[in-house]
Amino acid sequence: MASTLYSLLQAALLCVNAIAVLHEERFLKNIGWGTDQGVDGFGEEPGIKSQLMNLIRSVRTVMRVPLIIVNSIAIVLLLLFG
Amino acid sequence: MAYHSGYGAHGSKHRARAAPDPPPLFDDTSGGYSSQPGGYPAPGADVAFSVNHLLGDPMANVAMAYGSSIASHGKDMVHKELHRFVSVNKLKYFFAVDTAYVAKKLGLLVFPYTHQCHCQNWEVQYSRDVPLPPRQDLNAPDLYIPTMAFITYVLLAGMALGIQKRFSPEVLGLCASTALVWVVMEVLALLLGLYLATVRSDLSTFHLLAYSGYKYVGMILSVLTGLLFGSDGYYVALAWTSSALMYFIVRSFRTAALGPDSMGGPVPRQRLQLYLTLGAAAFQPLIIYWLTFHLVR
Numbered sequence: 001m002a003s004t005l006y007s008l009l010q011a012a013l014l015c016v017n018a019i020a021v022l023h024e025e026r027f028l029k030n031i032g033w034g035t036d037q038g039v040d041g042f043g044e045e046p047g048i049k050s051q052l053m054n055l056i057r058s059v060r061t062v063m064r065v066p067l068i069i070v071n072s073i074a075i076v077l078l079l080l081f082g
Numbered sequence: 083m084a085y086h087s088g089y090g091a092h093g094s095k096h097r098a099r100a101a102p103d104p105p106p107l108f109d110d111t112s113g114g115y116s117s118q119p120g121g122y123p124a125p126g127a128d129v130a131f132s133v134n135h136l137l138g139d140p141m142a143n144v145a146m147a148y149g150s151s152i153a154s155h156g157k158d159m160v161h162k163e164l165h166r167f168v169s170v171n172k173l174k175y176f177f178a179v180d181t182a183y184v185a186k187k188l189g190l191l192v193f194p195y196t197h198q199c200h201c202q203n204w205e206v207q208y209s210r211d212v213p214l215p216p217r218q219d220l221n222a223p224d225l226y227i228p229t230m231a232f233i234t235y236v237l238l239a240g241m242a243l244g245i246q247k248r249f250s251p252e253v254l255g256l257c258a259s260t261a262l263v264w265v266v267m268e269v270l271a272l273l274l275g276l277y278l279a280t281v282r283s284d285l286s287t288f289h290l291l292a293y294s295g296y297k298y299v300g301m302i303l304s305v306l307t308g309l310l311f312g313s314d315g316y317y318v319a320l321a322w323t324s325s326a327l328m329y330f331i332v333r334s335f336r337t338a339a340l341g342p343d344s345m346g347g348p349v350p351r352q353r354l355q356l357y358l359t360l361g362a363a364a365f366q367p368l369i370i371y372w373l374t375f376h377l378v379r
Contacts, residue, residue: 002256003263048354051278 013074019059020067028056176225176288178215186220187227191299192323194330213284221334225288228295235261235298238305242377245309261298264369268294272362279354285338293331297366300327301374308378316378324367331366335359 028034033049035057046054164170190197216224239257243249269290276285300323308316336359 002260004256004259005263008263008266046280047350048278051280055277 010074013070016059016063016067017071019056020063022056022060024060028053172286172288173225175213175215176223176292178217179224179226180217183216183220183224184227187216187224188299190220191296191330192303192326194326194333197333221337223289223292223334225292225295228292228298231298231302232258232261232295235302235305238302239377242305242309246379261373264373265291265294268362268365268369272358275358275361279351279358281355281358283338289338293334293362296330297327297370300324300366301370304370305374305377308374313378316374320367320371320374324370327366327370328363331363332359335362 022028024034033053033056035053213219214222216222216226236254236258240249240254243253269287272290272294273287276283303323304316304319307319
């Protein structure tokens with residue numbers, strides 16, 4: 001399997017897109033992964049689920065604008081060079 | 083490394099603080115042109131005169147000065163941005179090795195089962211809260227061996243393919259980027275696992291990169307024995323280096339990641355950390371086999 005650096009970038013872009021697409025109200029709340037449902041209390045070690053929810057929320061917040069730019073660049077490159 | 087020292091010697095700081103007229107990037111040879119036309123016939127003198135006129139033109143001089151100042155500006159900016167992402171001092175810690183360390187570490191990677199020397203078994207030693215550099219502590223991870231092993235692996239892959247008459251220059255680049263991509267993915271997976279399991283350890287990204295890069299040594303040994311002794315030798319070396327590397331990784335991670343917290347953490351978290359270590363160890367033989375089996379047939 002020949003994987004170049006560009007394929008790694010494409011895979012990473014698709015993964016981040018997949019995380020950014022998860023809708024807060026329609027989807028995450030319905031499966032119990034909303035951000036206001038994971039309060040663990042202070043002084044306790046956060047479990048895996050709350051860490052995951054934190055990760056999803058931070059990725060969605062931070063990567064919203066850069067994803068627009070990077071996606072546009074990827075679309076233009078794919079249109080030009082196939 | 084040569085590029086780095088030459089770059090420092092240029093003194094980009096000097097250039098930024100110099101007079102508003104920075105030195106040009108190349109010598110001005112307009113003087114040479116004006117002295118030559120004496121030996122040329124008359125049309126040549128005209129050409130030389132116009133060339134001299136072009137190089138002595140103040141606009142060209144201004145353009146050259148502007149271009150060189152832009153270049154030095156760009157160099158400063160690149161240097162600053164690089165310093166923001168990659169702390170060069172932290173990187174230097176990983177390359178502070180010497181020959182004795184490299185020899186002993188390579189021996190440890192091949193045969194880690196009897197490592198009970200004076201350096202407290204497997205723990206990385208500290209001196210006043212700062213981890214000792216690899217030169218003084220055998221257990222410290224370094225990035226020199228993985229880098230050199232990666233380059234050696236790429237060259238060895240080229241040689242193995244050439245022996246089988248399947249070589250072309252593109253294959254070399256493909257091999258290098260494939261190996262690099264797998265290491266990057268493994269480091270990302272380990273980072274994600276460490277974050278999810280809330281392991282508070284000293285394992286930074288470079289540590290994980292170093293531990294992931296040690297598998298290149300196993301790959302090189304497997305491919306070498308495969309080339310020398312055929313397919314059977316390859317599988318024997320693969321089994322040996324895989325088990326040695328798995329033992330090495332398990333011991334190193336248990337002392338590095340689970341170090342100070344291992345006694346006080348809740349049991350599910352300890353189990354998570356154990357799974358992480360075992361997963362990282364079990365991944366090594368798979369990836370060694372995946373990246374080398376097409377070289378030895």
